[in-house]
Amino acid sequence: MPKLITTRTRIADLGKPRIIIIGGGFGGLEVAKGLKGFKAQVVLFDRYNHHTFQPLLYQVATSGLETSSIVFPFRKRFSKQPDFFFRMGEVISINPDQNTIETSIGSVKYDYLVIANGATTNYYGMKDVEENSIPMKTIIDSIQLRNKIIRNLENSLLTDDPELMNSLMDFVIVGGGPTGVELAGALSELKKHVFPEDYKELELSHMDVHLVEAGPRLLNGMSKEASEKALEYLQNMGVKVHLNCSVKSYDGYEVIFNTGEKLISRTLIWAAGVKGKPIDGLNADCITRNGRIRVDQYNRVVGYDNIFTIGDAAVMEGDVSFPNGHPMMAPPAMQQGRLLAKNLKRIIQKKPIQPFRYKDKGSMATIGRNRAVVDLKAFKTQGFFAWFVWMFVHLISIIGFRNKFFVLFSWFWSYFSYDKSNRLIISRNKDGVN
Amino acid sequence: MPKLITTRTRIADLGKPRIIIIGGGFGGLEVAKGLKGFKAQVVLFDRYNHHTFQPLLYQVATSGLETSSIVFPFRKRFSKQPDFFFRMGEVISINPDQNTIETSIGSVKYDYLVIANGATTNYYGMKDVEENSIPMKTIIDSIQLRNKIIRNLENSLLTDDPELMNSLMDFVIVGGGPTGVELAGALSELKKHVFPEDYKELELSHMDVHLVEAGPRLLNGMSKEASEKALEYLQNMGVKVHLNCSVKSYDGYEVIFNTGEKLISRTLIWAAGVKGKPIDGLNADCITRNGRIRVDQYNRVVGYDNIFTIGDAAVMEGDVSFPNGHPMMAPPAMQQGRLLAKNLKRIIQKKPIQPFRYKDKGSMATIGRNRAVVDLKAFKTQGFFAWFVWMFVHLISIIGFRNKFFVLFSWFWSYFSYDKSNRLIISRNKDGVN
Numbered sequence: 001m002p003k004l005i006t007t008r009t010r011i012a013d014l015g016k017p018r019i020i021i022i023g024g025g026f027g028g029l030e031v032a033k034g035l036k037g038f039k040a041q042v043v044l045f046d047r048y049n050h051h052t053f054q055p056l057l058y059q060v061a062t063s064g065l066e067t068s069s070i071v072f073p074f075r076k077r078f079s080k081q082p083d084f085f086f087r088m089g090e091v092i093s094i095n096p097d098q099n100t101i102e103t104s105i106g107s108v109k110y111d112y113l114v115i116a117n118g119a120t121t122n123y124y125g126m127k128d129v130e131e132n133s134i135p136m137k138t139i140i141d142s143i144q145l146r147n148k149i150i151r152n153l154e155n156s157l158l159t160d161d162p163e164l165m166n167s168l169m170d171f172v173i174v175g176g177g178p179t180g181v182e183l184a185g186a187l188s189e190l191k192k193h194v195f196p197e198d199y200k201e202l203e204l205s206h207m208d209v210h211l212v213e214a215g216p217r218l219l220n221g222m223s224k225e226a227s228e229k230a231l232e233y234l235q236n237m238g239v240k241v242h243l244n245c246s247v248k249s250y251d252g253y254e255v256i257f258n259t260g261e262k263l264i265s266r267t268l269i270w271a272a273g274v275k276g277k278p279i280d281g282l283n284a285d286c287i288t289r290n291g292r293i294r295v296d297q298y299n300r301v302v303g304y305d306n307i308f309t310i311g312d313a314a315v316m317e318g319d320v321s322f323p324n325g326h327p328m329m330a331p332p333a334m335q336q337g338r339l340l341a342k343n344l345k346r347i348i349q350k351k352p353i354q355p356f357r358y359k360d361k362g363s364m365a366t367i368g369r370n371r372a373v374v375d376l377k378a379f380k381t382q383g384f385f386a387w388f389v390w391m392f393v394h395l396i397s398i399i400g401f402r403n404k405f406f407v408l409f410s411w412f413w414s415y416f417s418y419d420k421s422n423r424l425i426i427s428r429n430k431d432g433v434n
Numbered sequence: 435m436p437k438l439i440t441t442r443t444r445i446a447d448l449g450k451p452r453i454i455i456i457g458g459g460f461g462g463l464e465v466a467k468g469l470k471g472f473k474a475q476v477v478l479f480d481r482y483n484h485h486t487f488q489p490l491l492y493q494v495a496t497s498g499l500e501t502s503s504i505v506f507p508f509r510k511r512f513s514k515q516p517d518f519f520f521r522m523g524e525v526i527s528i529n530p531d532q533n534t535i536e537t538s539i540g541s542v543k544y545d546y547l548v549i550a551n552g553a554t555t556n557y558y559g560m561k562d563v564e565e566n567s568i569p570m571k572t573i574i575d576s577i578q579l580r581n582k583i584i585r586n587l588e589n590s591l592l593t594d595d596p597e598l599m600n601s602l603m604d605f606v607i608v609g610g611g612p613t614g615v616e617l618a619g620a621l622s623e624l625k626k627h628v629f630p631e632d633y634k635e636l637e638l639s640h641m642d643v644h645l646v647e648a649g650p651r652l653l654n655g656m657s658k659e660a661s662e663k664a665l666e667y668l669q670n671m672g673v674k675v676h677l678n679c680s681v682k683s684y685d686g687y688e689v690i691f692n693t694g695e696k697l698i699s700r701t702l703i704w705a706a707g708v709k710g711k712p713i714d715g716l717n718a719d720c721i722t723r724n725g726r727i728r729v730d731q732y733n734r735v736v737g738y739d740n741i742f743t744i745g746d747a748a749v750m751e752g753d754v755s756f757p758n759g760h761p762m763m764a765p766p767a768m769q770q771g772r773l774l775a776k777n778l779k780r781i782i783q784k785k786p787i788q789p790f791r792y793k794d795k796g797s798m799a800t801i802g803r804n805r806a807v808v809d810l811k812a813f814k815t816q817g818f819f820a821w822f823v824w825m826f827v828h829l830i831s832i833i834g835f836r837n838k839f840f841v842l843f844s845w846f847w848s849y850f851s852y853d854k855s856n857r858l859i860i861s862r863n864k865d866g867v868n
Contacts, residue, residue, distance in 0.1 A: 001687035002598060010592055012635070049584060049859045066502035068856045075632040076857070085635070088588045088859070105592055140862050150483060154522045158444055158539055164436060198509040201446070201519070253435035402847055402855055406840070413836055421836055422502045423510070425483045425522070428574050 009106040011085055014041045017348050020101060020110040022091050022279070024051050024074050027311030027333030028116030034341020036081050040348060043085045043110075045103060049073055052139050053398055055330065056407070058179060061136065061145040062186035063194070063420040069406040071139055072399040091117070094281035096304055112306045112344055115279065115293060116337065119312035119328055122273035122290075132252035133270040136179050147425045148267055149190070153199055154425075162206070163264060169207040170265040172255055174247050175272035176213025177220065178365040181230055183269060184211040185368035188237040193418040209239045210263060214246040214272070219373065221327055222363055226373035229382040233367040247272075274328055276313050288315050292325060297355035299340050308344075310336040316356065326358050330397075335359060366390045369415070443540040445519055448475045451782050454535060454544040456525050456713070458485050458508050461745030461767030462550035468775020470515050474782060477519045477544075479537060483507055486573050487832055489764065490841070492613060495570065495579040496620035497628070497854040503840040505573055506833040525551070528715035530738055535713075546740045546778055549713065549727060550771065553746035553762055556707035556724075566686035567704040570613050581859045582701055583624070587633055588859075596640075597698060603641040604699040606689055608681050609706035610647030611654065612799040615664055617703060618645040619802035622671040627852040643673045644697060648680040648706070653807065655761055656797055660807035663816040667801040681706075708762055710747050722749050726759060731789035733774050742778075744770040750790065760792050764831075769793060800824045803849070 017040045021028045024046040035042050053070040060067055078084040089105040100109050121135040134145045152168040159165055171187055173180045187209045195204055211218075211234065217227040218234075218241065234241055242257070247268075249256045255263040276291030286294045286302045293309040294302045295316050301307040302317070311333030315325035326332035336356055343353040362376035364386065372386040381389070391411065398404050414420055451474045455462045458480040469476050487504040494501055512518040523539040534543050555569040568579045586602040593599055605621055607614045621643045629638055645652075645668065651661040652668075652675070668675055676691070681702075683690045689697040710725030720728045720736045727743040728736045731752050735741040745767030749759035760766035770790055777787040796810035798820065806820040815823070825845065832838050848854055 001685060002601075010594065010635075049588065049857075066500050067860060068500035068502075068858065071858055071860075073632075073855075073857050076853075076855070079631040087591070088585075139860060143860075151522075154483065157521070160444065167436075197513040198507075201444075251435060400855075405843070409839070409843075419510075421507075421510070421834075423483075423507050424502065424505055426501060426505075426573060426577075 009087055009089075009103065009108045011043055011087070011108060014083060016041045016083065017111040018043060018109065019112045019114065019344060020045065020108065021114045021116055022101070023115070023117035023313075024048075025054075025116060025118045025311065025333065026330040027118075027337040028114065029077070030334050030337025031114050031116065031310070031341045031344070032078065032081075032084065034338055035344065036084075038345050038348075040344070041083050041085065042081075043087065043108070044074060044078075045087050045089055045091055045101075046074065047088070047090055048138075049075070049086075049088050051077065051399060054137070055178075055394060056398075057136055057139065057142040058183040058186055060139065060142040060422075061183065062149070062190055063146060063423040064186065064414055065407060065410050066422050067139055067143060069403050069410065070398065072403060077399060091279055094279055094307070096281065096307060099306070110306075112347070113308065114340065114344075115301070115307070115309040115313050116311055116333070117277060117279070117313050118333075119274035120277045121270060122275040123270065124273065126247070126249065129247060129250045129268070129270060132250050133174070133268040136183070136269060136271050137274075143426065145267075145269065146422070147427050149187075150423050150425050152267060153195060153202070156202055156206075157199070165206055166208075167253060167264045167266045169202075169204075170210065170263065171208070171267045171269065172210045172212060172263055172265045173269045173271060174212045175270065176211060176215065176218040176241075176243070177271060178363070179271040180211055180213070180269075181218055181234065181365050181367060183271065184209050184234055184239045184241075185237060185366065185371075188234075188239050189368050190420060191238070194420050194423065198423070210242060210265070211239055212242045212245050212247065212257070212272075214244070216244055218243075219365055222365070222373065223375045223380055225380055226365075226375050226382065229373050230365060230367055233371050233373075237368055274312065278313075282307070288325075290315075298343055298353050299336050299356060308340055310340055319356075319358065322358065327363075329363070331361060331363075332358055364390050364393065443521055443523075443537065443542045445477055445521070445542060448517060450475045450517065451545040452477060452543065453546045453548065453778060454479065454542065455548045455550055456535070457549070457551035457747075458482075459488075459550060459552045459745065459767065460764040461552075461771040462548065463511070464768050464771025465548050465550065465744070465775045465778075466512065466515075466518065468772055469778065470518075472779050472782075474778070475517050475519065476515075477521065477542070478508060478512075479521050479523055479525055479535075480508065481522070481524055482572075483509070483520075483522050485511065485833060488571070489612075489828060490832075491570055491573065491576040492617040492620055494573065494576040494856070495617065496583070496624055497580060497857040498620065498848055499841060499844050500856050501573055501577060503837050503844065504832065506837060511833060525713055528713055528741070530715065530741060533740070544740075546781070547742065548774065548778075549735070549741070549743040549747050550745055550767070551711060551713070551747055552767075553708035554711045555704060556709040557704065558707065560681070560683065563681060563684045563702070563704060566684050567608075567702040570617070570703060570705050571708075577860065579701075579703065580856070581861050583621075584857050584859050586701060587629060587636070590636055590640075591633070599640055600642075601687060601698045601700045603636075603638075604644065604697065605642070605701045605703065606644045606646060606697055606699045607703045607705060608646045609704065610645060610649065610652040610675075610677075611705065612797070613705040614645055614647070614703075615652055615668065615799050615801060617705065618643050618668055618673045618675075619671060619800065619805075622668075622673050623802050624854060625672070628854050628857065632857070644676060644699070645673050646676045646679050646681065646691070646706075648678070650678055652677075653799055656799070656807065657809045657814055659814055659816065660799075660809050663807050664799060664801055667805050667807075671802055708746065712747075716741070722759075724749075732777055732787050733770050733790060742774055744774055753790075753792065756792065761797075763797070765795060766792055798824050798827065 366372040
């Protein structure tokens with residue numbers, strides 16, 4: 001059988017400036033969209049063939065949404081955009097001297113390069129945690145977690161040993177940011193509304209959801225009111241919140257904390273930190289300790305003229321309000337992406353470019369049915385109305401009418417039926433790894 | 435880390451007759467449903483935690499439906515049925531002398547045993563075909579095929595070599611039954627309506643869909659009119675139909691036929707046959723050459739009093755219209771399941787039982803947009819109206835309002851947009867095997 005030739009990208013030379021975007025997350029997508037109709041060739045590289053709406057991964061993991069509702073094929077999104085090219089592949093290194101990138105499918109020349117490859121999970125060097133925990137960054141992670149949660153409950157039926165049962169029915173979530181808080185809320189809803197119907201043979205009071213946060217409060221990036229309300233909501237739902245507590249080691253069974261305390265659980269979800277994933281070839285001094293890339297106010301990588309970095313991957317210098325860079329969240333990435341598309345056009349047209357100013361529109365997190373915390377510029381709110389705001393903002397942010405409709409219908413359905421319909425184990429092997 | 439104890443099923447003894455059902459397909463589900471409210475303990479064993487609506491697997495494989503729309507968790511289906519127990523596990527063997535089954539999660543006693551474990555793909559001993567082709571029996575098969583189709587198209591962009599390109603863009607479907615015919619239709623719709631938008635860089639005229647059938651006509655179980663119309667529809671859609679042609683070998687690249695002809699393709703879909711998957715422990719003489727189990731007119735396994743087999747797994751003796759057993763399709767399985775539930779009640783109540791009579795309500799297959807062939811008892815029809823009948827029958831057969839709604843909406847959406855939205859590669863590794 002002849003091997004596939006995968007050393008050539010076969011991207012047509014259009015005789016126009018070529019802008020390569022690495023990564024089709026929130027930031028990269030905005031750059032590509034912003035260049036529509038402009039006389040440039042846009043080439044998007046991504047490891048997947050679809051954009052993932054990461055803020056709702058936790059709902060896939062907890063059986064609330066089906067996978068296809070929160071992902072969107074790149075080719076579908078850009079099928080009407082001329083001069084847009086997509087390539088599925090991994091970018092291995094950058095050669096700034098030759099203006100090329102090396103990828104898993106060959107070498108490609110660029111005129112302008114946009115690094116928008118986001119962030120990866122940060123285990124802070126703890127190899128055992130990395131090996132034994134489940135992160136929450138990709139659609140596969142969320143399917144894997146869903147499989148594991150349901151499989152654990154099925155396995156709980158097979159034992160009378162209380163420790164074994166606890167190890168299966170207790171879930172430890174590390175990281176008190178939005179992902180951790182929302183996941184803890186969703187898991188305790190499964191415990192309250194879904195599992196008692198499904199597992200009448202089990203004593204569900206044995207099931208515990210632990211949320212572990214190294215700092216003194218949840219939702220550290222939000223207001224004090226939001227943090228306090230989130231804590232109150234979670235505790236009312238029965239979530240065991242451990243503040244000022246961090247994980248020292250985890251072997252897949254025993255979680256050991258810095259305080260010396262221990263917990264037994266076969267499921268540890270790691271949502272405690274992210275870091276950049278720098279690509280080889282850039283000057284070492286433009287990479288921060290956290291793996292992000294230093295950029296100026298135009299998102300230009302320090303020391304380069306035609307290489308830009310946006311979103312989680314970038315640390316912008318000179319924004320006095322954010323000395324450590326903008327928050328690693330969708331809004332800065334999208335705003336930077338939008339401005340960068342405009343600036344790239346201006347550069348090619350030899351017009352002056354504009355510096356980036358982050359407009360913090362606020363942030364929010366939901367904690368189960370009817371409850372959310374929302375910090376907006378104009379006002380802060382918690383509870384039922386906040387929950388509506390949360391749903392509205394997420395719904396309008398999902399790409400595509402069909403996906404919006406499916407998510408909305410799923411939410412309605414869950415709301416009125418107290419059901420989470422996708423409690424499926426879909427995997428070939430026993431470990432639940434797809 | 436303590437190992438999980440998986441040698442005990444921990445199924446409570448209710449002091450009622452225990453009926454164990456092996457397999458939650460169309461047949462097994464009817465038995466369980468039919469026993470609702472009766473004074474018996476029903477225990478369902480399945481390898482998966484959900485029922486799969488197999489007739490629509492091909493639509494998942496061709497990006498038309500999302501996985502969750504055609505599967506349904508057993509626990510959800512039976513949450514309101516008292517004395518129903520579900521266990522996820524593989525049944526390894528039967529001990530008729532002790533009235534027990536050995537499973538991957540331990541040994542369990544039964545009073546009555548119902549084998550409803552369906553069929554598996556039959557490769558007729560061709561190891562190379564088994565290793566290199568994709569079957570169409572489980573949800574994982576369909577995701578794997580979807581991943582492969584999309585990945586092949588992505589890879590086609592990376593080569594100029596016409597043979598390599600053909601090997602990626604040509605698809606060979608073996609088996610001219612409903613699955614093969616419907617899959618061929620759906621693939622040629624992708625070629626016509628979806629891929630030209632997605633892959634403007636590719637010359638899609640290179641893409642060929644081959645349908646290979648060993649017999650002289652397609653849809654062998656249906657009327658001559660249906661076979662002829664199906665052939666005409668497929669040929670009009672550009673499908674290359676090879677009749678009187680069977681596969682001799684396939685190494686993952688070169689398909690060699692009994693006629694000596696060859697085709698080059700990296701994707702061979704095997705829908706050419708099924709066989710029973712007998713479970714160890716029954717008398718050898720009650721297993722047919724095709725691995726099905728001989729039953730009497732009450733679906734009782736020949737030689738046993740309290741062991742029954744239904745559906746694909748069973749060959750009923752004494753039905754003169756079907757000397758080789760009933761067709762291996764959903765309707766006989768469902769009808770047998772329904773009657774067996776009634777007969778089990780009668781046996782336990784010491785009442786006389788009723789023999790099975792198959793009511794052939796007809797069969798159907800769809801061939802892309804607007805076209806289907808339908809053979810009913812009352813009339814035969816082909817074309818647009820048949821397509822409506824096909825949709826209606828499938829829609830009412832799917833379990834659950836939510837799934838019906840999602841499938842209906844997806845069909846509407848596809849119909850008016852000519853789109854198949856789920857063209858996703860969702861897999862961790864490069865081979866597209868989930």
